[in-house]
Amino acid sequence: MSSFENVEVVKAANIYFDGKVTSRVVVFADGSKKTLGIMMPGDYEFGTDDNELMEIQAGEMDVLLPGESDWQAFAQGSSFEVPKNSNFKLKVKEVTDYCCSYF
Amino acid sequence: MSSFENVEVVKAANIYFDGKVTSRVVVFADGSKKTLGIMMPGDYEFGTDDNELMEIQAGEMDVLLPGESDWQAFAQGSSFEVPKNSNFKLKVKEVTDYCCSYF
Secondary structure (H helix, E strand, C coil): CCEEEEEEEECCCEEEHHHCEEEEEEECCCCCEEEEEEECCEEEEEECCCCEEEEEEEEEEEEECCCCCCCEEEECCCEEEECCCCEEEEEEEEEEEEEEEEC | CCEEEEEEEECCCEEEHHHCEEEEEEECCCCCEEEEEEECCEEEEEECCCCEEEEEEEEEEEEECCCCCCCEEEECCCEEEECCCCEEEEEEEEEEEEEEEEC
16 A cells, blocks of 8 residues: 655645646655645646656556657556646546646 | 544555545554555445444435435535444435445
8 A cells, every 4th residue: 555654635625627636745754745646537738837757546648749640548557747837638538547746 | 734644544445336436544653554545436235344433524415324215415514424234325425525434
């Protein structure tokens, strides 16, 4: 059972796209944050403020990263990075459990 | 921004009803647990192993508590208790963000 220890969890969820994407903010002792989230099947586009590392804990999605013309498939155990101040598109194939880190 | 401090968060989500109900387990220093979860609109039935306190952080649902014949409406800021080893039914009207405590 992998977990984050000695952290703070914001009680209220982040809710996007009518609940099809939701997440919880986890704050670490050094002030850094991660979000643990769920994406329901569907097509989404997100913008980044920071560099992001998206780790797929369960599920499956195709991703169109900024500047790319080909969609890439990501499944459980895989991850991808998105540069700050950019947009990326997702085609979520299966309910996806993800962890997003900001750096 | 209300949050839980000095806790452990299990990384993997609990996923029920094809992702329409999901939650994260938060473990406290005293070993007690809570879950922070999301329910999409829909009808659900749950069983309890422990006594549960369900706090509605956002959203709206009707609840049929064990032994009751009338549905009761619960919205943001309200809560209800469910005795252990019993079942309760939910009609979730709006995407609901909840916190469940076990005692």
